[in-house]
Each structure stands twice: as structure tokens, then as C-alpha cells.
Amino acid sequence: MSVHAGVLIAGRYRLVARLGGGGMGEVWQARDLSLNVDVAVKTVRNVAEDPERRRAAIAYARKEAQHAAALRDHPNIVAVHDVVEHDGAPVTIMRLVQGRSVAQLLDAAPGGLDEATVERIALGVLDALDAAHRAGIRHRDVKPPNVMVTDAGHVLLTDFGIAKHGADTRITRDGAVVGTVAYIAPERLMGQDLPAGDVWSLGVTLYQAATGISPFERDSAPASIHAITHHQPPRPAAGALTSAIVAMLDKDPSTRAGVAQVRRMLGDEVVAIPRKREWLAPALSVVAVTMAGLLAFAVTNALKDDSDTPESMPSDRGTSTPAATTPVTTAPTVSTSPKSAKATGSPGPDASLCTAAVTISSNALQLSIIGMNDPNNSPVDRMTSAVQPLRTGTTQVNEVAGHATTPAAKAKIQAMANDLTAMADALYAQLPAIRSGQDFNTKAADLAGKQLRTDAGDLGSICWT
Missing domain, CATH: 1.20.1260 (Ferritin)
Structure with a gap:
């Protein structure tokens, strides 16, 4: 697919400037010539020449749009406006967010973000997950690149299609990830896809946001999986957020703190969380x-x-x-x-x-x-x-x-x-x-x-x- 400044997508969206990207695709700022407003455009690489990959990529782009459309009025979720095709590949049209992802914020502050910012991130994503779970939707890929903080300090959750490139530490299916391995909950590795898995992923994200360290990131997918199922990371130095983060990283989903419980913990630290044994050997x-x-x-x-x-x-x-x-x-x-x-x-x-x-x-x-x-x-x-x-x-x-x-x-x-x-x-x-x-x-x-x-x-x- 030809993607560069000046390209016209679907006869309506003209690409203006590249905002970011990776092995799977890119995100561009574009001008909606019909409404005369700026939007974000997400493209996917290397699918047009393979019919199977093209069908799968288009299906998952549409699924992301459907999920986001069901939640488009929520203030903490990036709205998806449309999915179109360009040169045989799917292109997702989204709200343009003026700000940076948590991953980008950590690039500028590798030792971790300040406590107030991390707490704001936690509350914003918790609100987004609460709305998604009430709608029967599990995000399945909460991680620093998918959490945006606007220039005004507002927090937004994006990418409900889990459509990122499968690098060495990711489990993939033709451009759609089940989740980036370092952020996947233990039960999801064993086939249980529960809302509690999103809480775990947010806990890992907050741990990294507070300390600059991804607690389960290793140099390969097998090593990351072993860390998730066997390793208990040190308590993060996250001030008032510490107990909440630890509660979100309970390896047992049945006793892991839920969205409402974490909210209460962030407002009142005195909340009892049952202690569990270490995760047993892989099942x-x-x-x-x-x-x-x-x-x-x-x-x-x-x-x-x-x-x-x-x-x-x-x-x-x-x-x-x-x-x-x-x-x-x-x-x-x-x-x-x-x-x-x-x-x-x-x-x-x-x-x-x-x-x-x-x-x-x-x-x-x-x-x-x-x-x-x-x-x-x-x-x-x-x-x-x-x-x-x-x-x-x-x-x-x-x-x-x-x-x-x-x-x-x-x-x-x-x-x-x-x-x-x-x-x-x-x-x-x-x-x-x-x-x-x-x-x-x-x-x-x-x-x-x-x-x-x-x-x-x-x-x-x-x-x-």
C-alpha cells in the first residue's frame, strides 16, 4: 500500500504527517476533506498481496471499529469513525488525539512518571475498562502504547482491535495480536479470557509507568511467559498506588482486585485484599x-x-x-x-x-x-x-x-x-x-x-x- 504525505484515502482523507508506526503499520494525521477537520488514520502493512491476510486484516479492522463505535461517546476512549479500504488494505479513521502515549512519556522519563500522572492514568483507564466490560467488551491489549495522555492531561484508551505487529515477544495471528506477551494475564495464557485480564494488563502498565520497568518483559516470548507464570516482581515504589498495583497483579483472577475495588483503593488505601499462594507450575x-x-x-x-x-x-x-x-x-x-x-x-x-x-x-x-x-x-x-x-x-x-x-x-x-x-x-x-x-x-x-x-x-x- 502506498502511504506518504499527500496520498488521498478513499477519496476523502488526505495524509498530512506521519505520527508514528511500527512493523505492522503506521498512524498518520490526515485532513477529512468532506468535513474539513483533522483525523487520525491507521494503516496496515503488507496485506494487499496475500488474500488470506487481507481478509483477516479487514475483518479485524472492522471489529475494532464496531467495538469502539459501541463506546464512542465515552470520554476516556478514542472514537473510531470509519473503516475504509485503500490499495486492498484496511484503513481505520479515528479521532485525532493531540498528546502522547504512556510509552512515549516513558521514553522521555525512563525512570518512571510522577505519582499524580500515574494515578490520573489509572483512573482514566479504569473508567474506560468499566464501560467496556459493562458492554461485554474485553480490550485484551492494555499497554503503554495504547494509553494516550492529551496535552491537557486527559487519559484515553485506544486500539480495541488488538491489531499490532507480532514481534518476538508477542503472540499473533496475521496482524491481530492476542496481546503483547509481557502484559498478558496468566489465565489468558491458559485460555481463560476474562475481564479480570484487562485489570492485570493495566496493573503491569501502571507498574511500568511508576517505575520505568516492565515487570515481566524478557528477551523472548517463552521467557516472558515463564516470568508471568512463575515470577513475583518486587513491590513497586509507587507511593499511594503501590497497594493497588500489587492487588491488580494477583495471579489468581478470582481474587484479583476488580475495577471497582481498585477505584476504592485509589481513594482509600484501607481495603483488604486476600493474599494468595504463588502461581503453581504451568497447567x-x-x-x-x-x-x-x-x-x-x-x-x-x-x-x-x-x-x-x-x-x-x-x-x-x-x-x-x-x-x-x-x-x-x-x-x-x-x-x-x-x-x-x-x-x-x-x-x-x-x-x-x-x-x-x-x-x-x-x-x-x-x-x-x-x-x-x-x-x-x-x-x-x-x-x-x-x-x-x-x-x-x-x-x-x-x-x-x-x-x-x-x-x-x-x-x-x-x-x-x-x-x-x-x-x-x-x-x-x-x-x-x-x-x-x-x-x-x-x-x-x-x-x-x-x-x-x-x-x-x-x-x-x-x-x-
């Missing part, structure tokens, strides 16, 4: 059991008639289902208590890498289900969106395998990458049937899912003794 096999088979479940139920029930999940013989209708699938709920995990012994040298492999695979499955269930897309686009995260997961799991030190762990992690590839290939092979309205057969994808569950479970005995 590797539980993650595998929780996530394995969900894709086959989604395929079977999302591409068939509403009258079918979860009891009609595909068997080893495979299932043929009509591809014409696509009702939304709800994944079955399975407990992720670490007490149920097999991986409760002493961790071996590759334990963190094994955890990362299962986490990435689980997120790939989750994102496939999200793509499969998008009500705004056609059956073909849904299947295309379901395939891409599996291919992205394959690449990431292979990268994890490359760091394994024991042959058994390396081989098993590579086997998981192969399982993800087999699932992606099996789904992609059914696109002609979906286009022609023929029956969709889940046998190959189901078998690959069963093998993925087996391989993930095997890691418990390989990586823990």
Missing part, C-alpha cells in the same frame, strides 16, 4: 485438554444447522455437514485449575519452552474459533480466517522448537507444529466444498486435533520430572 496438560478439539468442535457446529447440538461433534470416522449456514459456536468450558495438571513435578531445562509451545498452539486454536464465528463474514471468509492463525502458530511453535535443548522436547514441539499445519491444510482443502455448497468433511482436521492433544499432553512427562 500444561490442562491447557491441552481445554483447547484441543475446539477447532473441530467449531467447524462442526459453526458450519451446520442451528438444530444440531454439541453432542454431534465429529467422531474418528469424520462428519459431513452442510456448509451453507454458520451460527456462532460457544466453546465448552473446562476447568484450568493447575491442581488438575499433570505438569506438577520439577521443571526440566525446556519447561518454559514447552509451556510456550502449548500456549501458542492454544491461542492459535482460539483465534481459529474466533475467525470461524465472525458473524460479519461469509462462510468462505470465516474458513479463511480460521486457517491463518494455525499457519502463524506453526511458524511460532517451530521457532520455539529451535530453542529447545533436549532432543525429546525439540521433537515433540516440532510435532505440535506439524499438527497445526495438518489442521490448517485440512481446513483449507475444504474451501472448494464451501464455495460450491457441498458437504464439509471434518475428518482430517479432527484427526490432526486429536494428535495435537496427544503431543501436547506428552510434553508433561518430557518437560517435567
